[in-house]
Amino acid sequence: MSTPQLILKQRAELLAVLCGGGSAEPLDCVLDLLLAWEVLVWEDYLSIQVAEKALNYKVRQLLDVVYDKGEDACSCLLAAMNQVLPEEQKAGLCFGEECAVVGKNRPDTATLTLLADRPVLVRKLRDNIDGALNVLLTTDCFTIKDCDVVQLPVYTPSQQVRRLLDQVRFKGETAAKTLLQFLEQTETTRPNPEDKENHPSANCMLYQKKLRSSVAAQSHTLSTYGGTGHFSLDDIYTDGLLEVMDGSGETTTLGLEDVVGPVGTLNDDADTFLVSGEAGSGKSTLLQRLHLLWAREALLTNIFLLFPFSCRKLNAEHRELSLKELLFLHCCWPDRGQDEVFQFILDHPNLVLFTFDGLDEFKQGFTDEERHCCPTKQVPIPVLLFNLLQGTLMKGVMKVVTSRPQAVGPSLKRYLRKEVLLKGFSPGGIDCFVKKHHSDPAMARRVIESLQANSVLLSLCHIPVFCWIVTKCHQELLGSQDGIPQTITDVYLLVLQHFFQRKSYQPQGVLGKAWLEEHLDTVLKLGQLALESLEASCYVFSGYELQRIGLTEQDVSMGFLIYCNDLSVTDCKRYEFLHITLQCFFAAFYLVLNRNSDRSAIYRLFQPKNKQLSGLSQRCLGHCIDSSVEGVKSHVTETPNLQITAQFVSGLLSQRHHNLLQECCPTAVRERKAKQVVKSLSKGMQRHFKSIPRPVEGEKKSMHAMPSFVWLIKCIYEMQDSSIAQDTMAKLDVEHLKLTYCNIGPVECTALAYVLKYLRNPVGLQLDNNSVGDVGVEQLLPCLHICHSLYLRNNNISDEGIRKLLEKGMKCERFQKIALFNNNLTDACTQHFAWLLKSKQNFLSLRLGNNNITSQGAEQLAEGLSSNQSLQFLGLWGNKIGDRGAEALADALRNSTTLIWLSLVDNGVGSAGASALAKLISQSKTLEELWLNKNCISREGVECLIEALKMNSSVKEVWLRGNNLSPEEEEELSKQESRLTF
Template sequence: PLLQAPLTFLSFPGGEMCTQEAFRAQRSQLVGLLVSGSLEGFESVLDWLLSWEVLTWEDYEGLRLLGQPLSHLARRLLDTVWNKGTWGCEQLLAAVREAQAGSQAPELPDWDPHSPHPARDLQSHRPAIVRRLYSHVEHVLERAQERGFISRYEYDEIRLPVFTSSQRARRLLDLAMVKVNGLAAFLLQHIQELPAPLALPFEDAACKKYMCKLRTTVSAQSRFLSTYDGADNLCLEEIYTENVLEIHPEVGAAGAQQRGPTTLGLEELFSPHDHVNQDADTVLVVGEAGSGKSTLLQQLHLLWASGRDFQEFLFVFPFSCRQLQCMAKPLSVQTLLFEHCCWPDLGQRDVFQFLLDHPDRVLLTFDGFDEFKFRFSDCERHCSPTDPTSVQNLLFNLLQGNLLKNARKVLTSRPDAVSALLRRYVRTELSLKGFSEEGIELYLRRCHREPEVADRLISLLKATSALHGLCHLPVFSWMVSKCHQELLLQGGGSLKTTTDMYLLILQHFLQHASPTGCAARGPEPRLLQARLPTLLRLGRLALQGLGACCYVFSGQQLQAAHVDTEDISLGFLVRARRAVPGSAAPLEFLHITFQCFFAAFYLLLSADLPPSSLRHLFSCHRPGSSLMARLLPGLCVPGAWHKEDSVAALLQEADPNNLQITAAFLAGLLSQEHGDLLAECQASEKTLLRRRACARWCLARSLHRHFHSIPPAVPGEAKSMHAMPGFVWLIRSLYEMQEERLAREAVRGLDVDHIKLTFCSVGPAECAALAFVLRHLRRPVALQLDHNSVGDVGVQQLLPCLGVCKALYLRDNNISDRGICKLVEHALRCEPLQKLALFNNRLTDGCTHAMARLLSCKQNFVALRLGNNHITASGAEVLAQGLRANTSLQFLGFWGNKVGDKGAQALAEALGDHQSLKWLSLVGNSIGSVGAQSLALMLEKNMALEELCLEENHLGDEGVCSLARGLKKNSSLKVLK
C-alpha cells in the first residue's frame, strides 16, 4: 500500500460518522498516517480529492509545493479539509482508504473522447488516468511534444530523474489543466487507446532498491552482444535485428488447416494469441542452433531493464540452462533468485515475500533447455519455495507452476529437445525461424557502417544462393560479417556447405592470431599445421564436453584438457554468459556449433581414432540414443576428466542433436574439396583416405537401410516415405561431402512415389542438400515440404531437383511472389511436374502472371492450390487468362483470398467451357450475389465440374437462388457447399 499505517487505528466515539471535533481529536494520528508512506502516497490521496472536487485547483496548487517537508504538506491538507466541514473530513478518510487499497487498479470508465470539456474529464478520472499512464508516460510525452502540445523545456522538466513515473503522469495532467492549446483533448483521446493497467507498483523501500539493482544488473549483462564473439563489444541496440517469430494455429483447432502461422514481433511475446494451455505459465520459443534464441532473450532483457517494454513485470530473472546444470548443491527458489541472479542488499525476507505475493509481476527466462542434460519429468513434485531440492527438480517444478505459479516463464530450446510431456505445461509455443531476406540485409548494414562494404557483401550473397541460404541463420550472417574481407577477396562462389563456412571462420581467427595476419584466398594448410596441437586440444575438450553434456568449462577442466592461455587467446573460447556471481568466470565455445565443429576436427585428425570406428557415426538411430555412443571401446582420450571413463562411455549420454551436427561437420571435412588441406595436417594420407572411404560407405548404407525400412504401400495408394529429422541430417551429411557419385548411389534403392518431410525444420540449407541428393532419383516423386522454413531462397535451392518432382507441396513456408516466379520459370522446363500446393504463404497478385503462364504452357498440369494467400480480383483476372488456354487442370484451390465479385466473375467466365476441372474452392473470398450469379452461369455451361466450395462468403438469397437455377441445367456437379 502507498500509505503504510493502517486506517483502522482511527476511532470515532460511539461509532458515529466522522465529525469535525472527532477529526481534530485524531489529527496527530492522521498526520502520521499521511507521512507514513512517501510523497507518492500523499499525491495519490490528492488525486482522489481532486477527482471528487473536494479540493479546488487553487487548493491543490498550494499542496504540491516542491521542497516542502511532507509533514508540512500533510498538516496543510488537514487544515484545508477541516475548513470544508464534516463532508470534507469524511472524503479525506475515504481518499486515504482508496490510496491504501492502491494495489487494486481503479477502473477507467468509458467517456466521449471528443468531450467538449476535456480538462474537466481528466480531473474527474484522475486516479485511473495516472495509473493508465504509469507504464506509458514516456511514449505519451514524446507524442505530445511531436504534436507541439508541450515545449522541449516542459518535456525535460517533467522527465526530471527525481520524479517517478506516476509523478511524471501527474505533472503532465497538471500542465493540461492550464494549457489551452488542445493538450487536454489530445490526452483524453490518447489515454483511451492505452492498454489496461495492472496493479499499482509497490512503494516498499527494500523492494524498490532491489528492483533498481536488478535492472542495473540485467542491463549490464544485456547491453553488449556476446552471443557469438566475446572479442567484440558490439552494442546490442545498434546491431539487433528482428528474427521471424511465428506462432502456429493449434493442431486440431477449428480452422487450423485453413490458417497459416502468424508472425509476431518480440513485443508481442506475451500478447493474447493461440494458447496450447491457457492455465500454464511458460512461453516456449523453439529454433534451430544458431537461429538467434539467446540474442532474442538478451534483447528482451535489455528492453525491460531500460524501461522501454515488458514493464508489466517488476522483476526479470535471466538464467542459462547450461549454467544451471553445473550447480551440484540443492537449492531453493530463494537461493536461485538471490544467490544465482541478484542479491538484495537489505530486506531479503520482505523482498522474497513480495515476489511470492505478486508472482504475476515476475518473469523468469531460461535459455537453452536443449543444453540441460536432465530429461524433463513431472514425477517429483516440489511446492516449497524455501526448501532446497536438486536444480533439475527446481526447474521442472517452476515450469509446471508448482513453484511461483502465475509468474511468467520463457524457455528457449531446439525443437527436438522438447518432449510431449513438457509441452503439456506450455502456454504458448513460438518458432524462431531466423532472418528474413530483408533481415539479412539489415543486419549486414548494421554491422558495416560503410555503405560500399555492405553493398558489396549483399550483392555477393544474392549472387551466391548457397551462401545466401545459410545466412538465414544469424550465426552464419555473423560469420559473413566477420569474414567480409576474405569473402570479398575470394568471391564466395566456392562456399556451398556449412563446413566451408566454419573452415573460413577458423582461417579468419588463425590469421588474426598469427604475427603476419592478413586475408588469404583460401584456407592455408601451413596455418592449420602450425596450430594443429592447439586445435586438437580444443577438439578434445569439445568432444569431452559433448560426451558429458557439458558446455561450460571451469579452470580445472581446462587444465585437465591441457588447454592453456595461448589456446584460449585464439578466441574460440569466451567468458560464459551469466556466470554465477562470486565464482571464477568459466569459459564456453563461441556457439554450440563451434563445439561440434572442433569435436569433428578432433575425430578426423586424432591419431587415437581408428577409421573403422566411424561406422556407427552416420547410423540412423532411435530418438534419444547417441550417434557415437557405440564408438570402439579402444577410443580413449588422454587427460579425460575421469580416468576410468573412455570417450565411448562419456558419449552414451551425449545429446543426439549435437552429434548429428558433429557428423555433418565430419562428412564435410572428409570431402574431396578439403582433402589437400587436411592431408597436410594428417601424418598418414592413407589413414585419411581410409576414413573417407569408411564415411562414404557408412552414409550410403545408412540411407539404404532407411529406405528398406519403409513399409509397403497400402493397396490402391502410392508408396510413401514419411521421413524424420534424422533422415534430413543424413542428407545434410551427404551434401557436406559434395560427392555426386555417392549421392547417386545413396538414392539408387529408393522406390517410393511420395516423400513427406513435414515439420522437419527444413530451411534453405536443407533444401540445397535435398536437391543435391534427390535429383539423382530414377523416377519422379511427389515431394511434400509443408510446415517448414523454405522461403524464397529455399525455393531457389530446390530448383535442381524440380525435374524429378511430379508434385511439390510447400504449404506454410513463408514464400513470396519472388520465389514462386523463379519456381514457375524453372517448372516450365520440367515435364513431370503436374501439381503445386502453395497455400498459406505470402503470395499476392504479383505472382499471377507467372501462374497464368504456367497454366497456358503446361498442358499436363492438373492441380494448383493457392489458398489462404493475398490474391485479389486483379490477380484472379490475370489467372483467368491462363485458365482459358489450359485444357488439363482438374483441381483449383482459391480459398481464403480476396477475389470478391469481380474476381469470381473473371474465373467463372474462364471456366465456362473448361472441360477438365473437377474441383473448385472459393471459400472465404468475400463473394456476394453478383459473383454467385456469374458462377451460376458457369454451372449452366460447364459439364466437367464435380465439386464447388463456396462457404464463408456473402451470397445472399439472390445469389443462392441463382445457383439453384444454374444447377437445374447442370448434370455433372455432385457437391455444392
C-alpha cells in the same frame, strides 16, 4: 445494455483479465467480495472453486453462475471486478453503471461474519497465518492434518488464508469464534498491512534497482563478440522471424513484445513460454534483448523482477538449493531485507518472470516424476528447474525457456502455455544485419552483393550465426581463391582462417597454404576439449581443464574460447566456446585428424541414440558429469550437437578438402574414415527406407520423413559427392515424400535438392508448414524436374519466389501440381501462373487458397485458363476475387473439358458471380464439385445455379453454406435441387 448482456458481450475479455496473469489472485478476490455481498452462497462458491480444475474453468463457471442469477448479481460481479482489477487491465472494459452494494445487517453468527468480512480477513490474516493456526490447534479446533492442508507450500499466503477460512467454516461456529477472537486480540498490535500489499517496500525497490542494473550489465554486449571486437546489443540486434501456431495449425507472426503475450496461447493454465529454434537461430540473443529491454523499463513493464538463468551454467551447480538460494545466488543478492524481498516474490508471482536459456543444454532431460513445491526446501537443481517449469513450484510466475526443438518432448509440452518458433533472419533481416555490422556502407553493399550472387551462401545466412560468420569473414570471403563456400563446413573453415589470420604476423589475406598444418596443435587440443565435453554435455570449462589438455594462453588468445560471463558466485575463471556450433566444428576436426582415435568413433557418431561415453571421456571428464545425475537415464538433448558434429565430419572428409588436410593426417586414415561416413550414411538411409509402410491399395507409396532423415541428407550434402547422393537415392522408391513440420528452411532446401535430384522416379514433395521462403524455393529448383507435385502450404513464399519457381516449372515436363495455401501471394504472381497454364497443357492442379489475390489477379489467371485444356483442380479459397473475379474465371472455364473441382469459398462472391458460375455449370461436362461457402450469394444467385443444374448431369455437389439466405430460403431451395448443400 443490461448487465447480463454486458457480461455476455465481454465474456472473452472478462475471462482474459481474470486469467491473464496466470495467477488465481484476481479471481479469488472477486469471489471474496461476492461471498461478502451475499451474491454467491457457499454452494455456488464450492461449485466454482473445484480444486483440480484449471483457472479458466473456474472463471467460466463464475460467469455462468452469476449470469444465471440475473441483473443484480451481474451488476455486483462487474462492480467487484472494477474494484479488484488494476487500472491498466480495465482499459476497454465496460462495468456498467456504478452499482451500490446494499448494506446488509451485521450477521448474527461467527461463521457468517467470516463470510461477510472475508476480503478484509484475507488481508489481515496473511501475515499471521502461523499465529492463527497455533490458536486453532491449541484449542482443538484444528488437527495437525488441517494445518498441513492449509499450509501446503504450493499456495500463496493469500490462498493459505482462504483455505484456513474455508476449513474454519467447515469446522463450525466454535472454530469461527476462536478465529475472530484471535483477530481481535492481535488487531491492536499490528501495523497496517494494506500498504505493504500494494506497494513494494523500500527494500524491494532497492533490490529491483540492483537486479535491473546487473541484468543490464550482463546483457548489453553480445557475448560472441567477446575477444573479437565489441558490439553493443543495441547496435547489432536485428529482429528475427517469430511465429506462433494456434491449435488449428494456423501461424501468426509475432513481435518480441508478444513472446509472453496472449496470442497463440494453447494452455491457459500453464505459465511456461517456450521459444524454440535450431542451432544458431538466435534464441539466446533474443532472450538477451528481452532482458536488456526489461532492465531499461522499455518492455515487460508489468514485470517487477526478472531473473535470468542459463541452463549451461545451472549444469555446473552441484549443490542442492532452495528456490530462494537459486534466485539470490545465481542472479543477485539483496543488500537488505532478504526475507522481505523473498516474501514479496512469493506473494506476487504475477509480477515475476524467470528465463531459462538453452534447456537443450541442460544435462538432464525433463521429467515430471518428482514433485516439489516448497520454496524454502533444498533440492537438486533439476528438481527445482522442472518443478518451476511445471508450475508445481511458484505457480503464476511466468517462465520463458529457450531450446532447440529436439529437446522438447511430449512430457514438457503438456506444461507449455505456448510455443514460439524462432526462424532466423528474413531476407530483409540479413541485409539489415550486414548494414549494422559494417559501418562502412560501401563494404556492406559489397557483402550484400556477394551474398545475392550466391544463393547457397544467402540461404545459409538465414541462420543468424552463419550470417554473423559470413559477415565477419567477409575479407576471406571476398578474396577467397578456393571458390565460394557451398557448405557449412566451408563457412566454418573461413572462421578458422579468419581467427588465425588475425593473430598472424603476415600481411592481411596471405595466410600460407599450409595454415592448418601450422596451427594443427592448437586445433587438435581445442578439438579434444570440444569432443570430450560434448560427449559429456559440458559446455563450460575451468582453467584446470584447459591445462589438462595442454591448452596454453596463446591457444586461448586465438579467440575461439571466451570467458564465461557468469553472475554466480565462483572465483575461478571459466571458459566456453564462442558458439556451441564452433565447439561441434572443433570436435569434428578432432575426430577426423586424431590418429589415435578408436576405430569405431565415426560409426558411433552416426548412431547417436546408442551413444555411450567413450572410455576416454569417462576418464577425463568425470568432474563434468554431475554425480547426482549419474544413473539417471541418459537424456537425448546432446543428440543435435552430435548431429551437427557429424555434419562437419562429413564435410571435412569430403574430397574438396583433401588438399587442406593432406599434410595433417595420412591419406589412408582419412580415406578409411571417409568410407566409414559413407557407410554410416547409407545405413542410416536404409533404415528410413525400411520404415516405409506398404501402400494401402489405391493409395500412393508414401514416406513420412523421420526427424533424422533431413540430417542425413545434410551430411550427404556436406560431402559434395554426387555419386553418394546418386547411390543413396537409387534405393528410394516412393511416389510421395512427406516432410511437413520438419523445420525446413533455405539451408535444408539446398541439401534436399542436391540429393533428391537423383531420384529415379517422379515424386510428390510435400513441404507444408516449414519456413522455405523465396530463397528456399530457389534452392529447390534443381530437383523440380523430378517432382510431379509440390506442396508448399504455409511457407512464407512471396510473388518473387513464385516467379522463379514457375520459370523453371514451365520447362519441367513432369511438374503437374502445386499447392500454395497460406503464403504471401498477391496479384503480382498470377501472370506467372497464367503463363504456366498457357504453356503447360498437362498441368493438373493449382491451389492458391488463403493468399491476397483480388479480382485483378483472378482476371489474369482467367487469361491463362482460357487457353488451358488440362487443369482439373482450381482452389482459391480465402482470397478476395469478388464478383468480377468469379465472372472472369467462369467465362474462361466455360470451354474447359477437364475441370473437375473448383473452390471459390470465402471470396466475397455475390449473386452476379453466382449467375456467371451458373453459365459455367450449364456448359461443363466435367465439373463435379463447386465450393461456394462463405460468400454473399442471395436467393437470386442460387436460383440461377438451380436453373443451370437442370441442364447438367456431371455436377455432384454445390456447397453454399454461409451465404445471404434465411434458413427458410435454404430449406425451400434445397428441396428444389438436392445437389445444393446449405
